[in-house]
Amino acid sequence: MKNPLSYIKYPLLKAIDISGLTFLGPVVRLCYGEEPSVQMKKIGQWIFIPIIFIILFLFVWGIASEKIQTKSGALPNPTKTLQAYDSINTFAKREKLKKEAYEAHGEQREKLLTKAQERLAEIIPQAQAATELVTQEKANQKVKLASQIAPIKEEYKTSKRAFTESQKQRQTQLDHTSKKLHIGNEEQYQSFIQSVKEHQSQTETEKSTLRSIKIKIKEIENSSSKKVEKALQLQTIMAEEQQFLKKQIDQLTRDNKSLKVESEQLKIEENFTALTQVTGKEALKKAQSIVKTETRLEKTKASNYAKPSTLWFQVRRSILCVFTGFLLGSLIAIPIGILCGLSSTFMAAMTPFVAIFKPVSPIVWLPITLIIASGLIPDPDQNPLMKFLWGLPGELGEFKINPAFIASAATVALCSLWATLANTALGVASIDKDHLNVARVLKLGFWSRLFKIIIPSALPLIFAGLRISLGVGWMVLIAAELLSSSEGIGKFVWDQFNNGASDSFAKMIVVVFVVGVIGLILDRIMIIFQRMVSFEGSAATI
Amino acid sequence: MSFLELQDVSIAFGPASNRAEVLSNINLSVEENEFVAIIGFSGAGKSTLMSLLSGLEKPTSGRILFKGKPITGPGPDLGLMFQNYSLLPWLSVNENVKLAIKKVFPKLSSQAVNEKISRYVEMVKLGPAGDKKPHELSGGMRQRASLARTLSLDPEVLLLDEPLSALDALTRSELQDQILNIWEQNKRTVIMITNDVDEAVLMADRIIPLTMGPQASLAKEFKVNMERPRDRHTLNDHPEFMRLKSEITQFMMGLNEESKSLQNSTRTTMPSIEPKDFNPPRVTPNMRSQNLTLGTPTSSGQGAA
Known part of the structure; x- marks a missing residue:
């Protein structure tokens, strides 16, 4: 009898193939016992080797973060980044709880209140203990450091005394020589200058020696011990x-x-x-x-609870913004691309615009779109469109779509539409002549030729273009948000940059990974769409 | 007046300075429900002739009359079956047929459309593969799907452009039988282009050779006076079949030889020149040989179609 699981083997492998997660293929095949040695080799190549390199990367990152010191502290190491991620999540969770608390009423409110008060009563002594621990550890550290510093201080004192002594001596020596100079004896004067020079350079060296000893002391005084750091961390959490x-x-x-x-x-x-x-x-x-x-x-x-935006809220708003811009860009790019592909005259008309506008940076588009958007919507509070958008149910209303959002989306559209336009034009222009002849034999009209022959044939390339566009749009959006202060991931980074809290550097590193992972997911989604519209022999089968 | 008539048809391509006349002075008249085979070598201009008949190309001079009226463009009544299937790869077999039916019979209910689809798909024995995409089918199955699509147009003239030349011998004979079967059940005018003498003799009422290009024209025709239905198993014992086959083959070989000798007459001897700094070579290696041959039979006479 056949194992029922064997029926899903090929559908599963096909799904893996379509989604582009090819590294899972050998795992599935291994589970079905298909050529274990071959699959193990592939797993080693596509799973273990990448894991080893990830570990290696984390290790190098850890080392590098100790070496790189900046004004805003050391480059966060993987552990600190993970902690920052935790703190972002905790913040989001607590804001949610506060919102619930604001809206709670009746019995539920009292229940929450007793619970919070109990927890507070529990935590106060703990917090006090943590503070005490900090003072204690700091005192301990001071004592420990004092014993370390004492000999160096002693060295400093003796050196200083010795240096003052020798300087005085040299000074008297020079005074003495100056009195014995014979007027007109150039040679003597020359040697006198030489001795003055020597005296000065000697003094300089002595000073720098003293300075380096002082720096050493400072370093020891500032050196933090793990214990103190831990205590401080606990105190902060409490x-x-x-x-x-x-x-x-x-x-x-x-x-x-x-x-x-x-x-x-x-x-x-x-x-x-x-x-x-x-x-x-x-x-x-x-x-x-x-x-x-x-x-x-x-x-x-x-009224609603005035919830400060959490990273996840900003991520969702960014995704909405990138899709708005992407949709806007595609709505412009696909029809123009189709026209370009259909008519070489239209292509010739469009070429100068494409050539000139394509290389323009988002940084240039953004101020222009911002001015236009805020010009069209001078008073967002009174604008009917804005009012409508703010009144939308659920999170759509909470996003508070404003001119800055529209400007960011427009910038995304302006920067991302070119790939779709070029690919659509190419896809339409490179349609198989035989397929067009089929349309002629069937005497299809313009519209059915367009929708039944030309667009389906160009779809794989159109989707390849859309995929590139979405990737470009996602990159552009973060920069646009950062500049336009439109709530989103870019704004989060900007806020962290201006904030200067002890963990804001680490939070920026967290954003690097968040942006990367979301970009990856968007790309995967587009790959799936692209594979679904691709057919054998189409230009864009990956 | 004939059903389909070509009068002094010529077609040429390219700019006036370098004009290549592919077909010249073609005269042909086909009666209704007649099965005509046009046989010729690769590169003779067979596919160009088919494009003219289907209205995809316009003749440079001469007229093509269909039921007494000049052909103005392609259309479903001139059902062309393409040499390389030309199935739409993003549609399944059924959907490919459906596209044709929907166009020709726009007022049909969806149930009637589905009935028609299954009738034509069954007719070419593709029933179980109806939901498959072209790339999942073998060459023979694709050609049958293409035939189903062409038949579903219910054309008055069926134009078959080398329908079977890309298939292996077994599939080929099977499809020949199927086409003949369909034709005999539902007679209509067929013009088939082929490069296979056996196939032509087996299927056609009349065989007309196309002379070698360029400036190809139709040579004298061969009538096939054999009773239908023809049985391929006893055909090799049929004296008429053997006679026709050898006659046509000989005629075709003669054509080829004639064209060969024609080509050979243009052999020109070039002087032997070899530059000193001949590195790297900028031209093909055979230019270095002392005798340069212009227009060898392989390069122009028998080029790809």
């Missing part, structure tokens, strides 16, 4: 959690949405009862106050 819990409790109590709404409602009721007891000026005043509170109440009801 302090951060403590701060978070306090904020969470604030969101559950003082700043809580449901509590605010309740208190305002209560106030309105009270004021109204008071209002019904009075007339005249007093009544007017009370009524005005009620109206004011009512508007405030409406605002509170509609």
Whole structure:
């Protein structure tokens, strides 16, 4: 009897092939027991060797990070980068919890509150202990260092004394010689100059010796011990959690949405009862106050927790932005490309534009698109399109699409459309003449010839172009966001660059990997699409 | 008046200064439901003739009349079956046929279209492979799919451009039988181009050789007076078959020889020159030989089609 698993072997291998994850092929084949020695060799080549090189890379990175010192600290090593990744995630998680706290009401609010208070009570002594540990370790370190520094300090003192002594001696010697000089004796004067020179250079050397000893002392004083660092790290973690819990409790109590709404409602009721007891000026005043509170109440009801953007939010916004730009670019590039491929006259008309605009850098496009976008939408708060976009449900509304977003997307479009345009034109122009003859024999009209023969035939190349475009767009977008301050990965990097916290350098390194991985995924998706539209003998079968 | 008629047709390509006349003074008339085979060597201009008949190319001079009216362009009533299948590679066999049917019968319901597709695909015995893409099929199957597509146009004239020359001998004879079968069930005018004498004699009513190009023309025709259906197994014992075969073969060989001698007359002796610094060679090695041959039979007479 056949093993039921054997039926999925070839579909599985085909899926692996289409997705381009060819390194998994030997693993699957090995699982089915197909030529184990051959598969092991392939696994060694495509899985183990890359893993070894990754480990090697991490090792070299670790060494390099110790050597490279910058103003913003050492280049983060792999461990620090991983910690930065953790801290990015923790931040995102805590912001989510705070948002929940803001929106919590009734029983759930009280439950969360007790939980947070319990945790806070738990953590306060721990935090104190951590602080104590830091002071203790610092003191220990000081004592340890003092014993190290003492002999050097002693050396410094003796050297200094010796140097002052010898300088004085040389000075008196020179004084003495100067008095004995015979007027007119050039030779004597020359040798006198020589001795002065020697004296000066000697003094210089002595000074630099003293300086180097001082630097040594400073270095020892600044050298951090692992223990102190660890204690500091623990202290930071505790302090951060403590701060978070306090904020969470604030969101559950003082700043809580449901509590605010309740208190305002209560106030309105009270004021109204008071209002019904009075007339005249007093009544007017009370009524005005009620109206004011009512508007405030409406605002509170509609309000959302002002969540600062986390990296993952920015990643999602960047992906939306790159696809907006990519779509915009493709909508321009594909029709123009098709026209170029169909008509050499149109191609000739387009060539100068393509040739001139293609090499233009995104950095040049961005200010132009920014000016145009903010010119078209001078007041985003009043613009109907923006209002509509902000009112969209879910995260689409939260993205707060603004002119900077539109400018970034337009820049992506302007930089990425060229690859699609060129490939589409090539795909349409290089269509098999026999296929066109089929269209002629069938007497297909222009549109059915276009949609049934020309476009399907050009699709593999069009998708090859789209793949390049998306890759270019992703690269361009990060730069555009960085410059336009449009919320996104680029903005995150820029914020970290300006922030200067101890781990912002490491967070930038995390972004390198995040951008790389997302770019890889986008590329894979496009490869899958490309393979799905490819046929035997098409120009772009990879 | 004939069903399909070529009157003094000539076609030439290239600019006026360097004009190559491929076909000249072609006269042919084909009756309705007649099976005509045109036989010729590679490079004689057979495919050009087919392009003219299907309306893909226009003659430089002369007229092509179809049912008394000049052909203005290609169309489904002149069903051309291409030499290299020309199936659309992104469509399955059924979809390729469907494209043709949808165009010719635009008002058909989808059920009727599907019935038609399966009828034509069954007709060429491709039923089980209907959902496959062309690249998953063998050469013979692709040619059958192409035949199904052409038949589905329900053309008044079936133009077969070397339909079987790319196939192996076994597939070839099988397809010959299939084409004959289909033709006998549903008679229509067929013009087939071939380079195989046996095939021509087996299938056609009339065989017309095409002389060697350039300026190829039609030579005297051979009538095939053999009763149908013809049985390939007893054919080799048929005196008429043997007579025709040897006659046509001899005629064709004569054509080839004639053209060879024609080519040989242009042999020109070139002086022996060899530059001192002949490094690297800028021309083909045979230029260095003392006798330079212009237009050897292999280079122009028998070039690829």
